[in-house]
Amino acid sequence: MQEYPSELLGKAVDELAGLPGVGKKTALRLALHILRQPVSEVDDFTNAISKLRHEVKYCSVCHNISDTPVCPICQDHSRDRSTVCVVENVQDVMAIENTQQYHGLYHVLGGIISPIDGIGPSDIEIDSLVQRVEQGGIDEIILALASTMEGDTTNFYISRKLKHTGVRISVIARGISVGDELEYTDEVTLGRAIINRTAIDK
Amino acid sequence: MQEYPSELLGKAVDELAGLPGVGKKTALRLALHILRQPVSEVDDFTNAISKLRHEVKYCSVCHNISDTPVCPICQDHSRDRSTVCVVENVQDVMAIENTQQYHGLYHVLGGIISPIDGIGPSDIEIDSLVQRVEQGGIDEIILALASTMEGDTTNFYISRKLKHTGVRISVIARGISVGDELEYTDEVTLGRAIINRTAIDK
Known part of the structure; x- marks a missing residue:
């Protein structure tokens, strides 16, 4: 057992070690780095993280992270509003945007069906996707999920749920x-x- | 250039990427992890870091991190108060304490003489070490610095500075x-x- 010379340090190390991929040794290194920074910079750091958690919103249409109730992509009328690309998470939206090859809208599921992790269809944004399609105006749904068992399961579930709408459904090329x-x-x-x-x- | 869907997210990613060993991709992963945590846990996280920076003190005797004006090691009268081990930083104190082989006091320099990094003798706690020895009661100074050019330079400088006090000086075995x-x-x-x-x- 590591003994910290200060309870404040021990508490900060414990909290930092709660971040994914950060062990106790790295957490200690980060805590001592933070101690060497000017107070104003540490305040900026904690404020940015606190504000992120407290103030960030999710787009009411596509469920992407957004500073506004409807995200800039969903508000952008120069984009192709008849195509919706279904992705697992926010990183995937950024990855596809970076390709500059896609000009339609998105739908962020916020996860993928994974019985092992206890994530079922009702835990992710599938119902809201079906509603979006039922409201009309969408010609094609592009399923851009991971090429894994979970991705395939989610693809299959979504395509069955959307069958009655008659919308065209495609999967990104593998x-x-x-x-x-x-x-x-x-x-x-x-x-x-x-x-x-x-x-x-x- | 990565485009973030939210300014709050972009700001938090920038701040997290300022931590040592954390790049933009890892910072984004951390930020999205933080977004998935309960608000109370994120508050605990930011509070722990903020308190660490604002409230942590340094022991007025040995300059180790401490929650009290004088650290528990310096206050502990069961320890051998005639021996002082000189180390570079707080981690070194913890490393030596973990060996359970040392029962004397410490003196944390807060750095090591390194002309390349612009760190001279006056930037680290050498004068306070000399004062501590001059006040009496110390029989032996153990220099436990890194076995590098900088460590050797600092060892040499300290031993010259302490020469007039007649204190016994030793270096950890190499x-x-x-x-x-x-x-x-x-x-x-x-x-x-x-x-x-x-x-x-x-």
């Missing part, structure tokens, strides 16, 4: 990554890539 | 680590270990 060598690609990916081959435009 | 194989030990360490060999008690 195949070998750009730059990949065939001999180092795993068999399942390579097998699927051959089955789902696309025609070359001539 | 040699091969417990469990080390000779063939993998670096030449300088092995060479010094041979020169500084110790007699076996019979």
Whole structure:
């Protein structure tokens, strides 16, 4: 057992060690770093985190993080409002936005169906997605979830839930990554890539 | 450039990325983790860090971190008050305390002489160490600094500064680590270990 010379230090180390990927040794290093910073900078740090948790909102339409009740993407009328891309979380929205290849709207599920983790369909934003589609104006739903068992399960569940609406549903392409060598690609990916081959435009 | 969907998130990510060893990607992961925590836990987190910076004190005798004006080690009269171990920082005190092999007092320099980093003798607690020795009651000073150029420089400087007091000065042993194989030990360490060999008690 590590003994801290100060209770304040011990408490701060415990709290920092609660962050994902931070152990006790790293937490101690972070705490001693914080002690060496000017008071004003530490105040900025704690204020930013406190405000983040207390004041951040989620877009009432797509459930993305937002400073306003409706997020800038949902408010942007220059975007294609008939296409909605379904993603697991906020990082995925940022990743797709960074590609600059997508100009439609989003729907953030806030998770993925995972019985092992106790996450069922009612724990994520599937019902609100069905409602959005039922309200009309949406032609295509693009499912952009992870290529895992959980992702496939969620894809299957959503497509069944949306069947009655008649909306077009697609899944992002799965195949070998750009730059990949065939001999180092795993068999399942390579097998699927051959089955789902696309025609070359001539 | 990463675009954040919320200014509050962007600000929190910037602040978290200011911690040592935390990049933008990790900072985003931490920020989104914080968003998923209950408000009360985030408040505990920010309070612990804020209190650490605002309320922590340094022991007026040894300069170790302390919740009281004089730290528990300096107040402990069961310890050997005639021996003072000089260390670079708070972690070193904890490391030595964990060995349970030392029962004297400490003196935390708060750094080490390093001209490259612009740290001179007056930037660390050397003068207060000399004063402590001059006040009397101390028989031995143990220098427990890193076995580096900077550590050696600081050892040399302190021993010269303390020469007039006549106090006994020692340096912690340098040699091969417990469990080390000779063939993998670096030449300088092995060479010094041979020169500084110790007699076996019979």
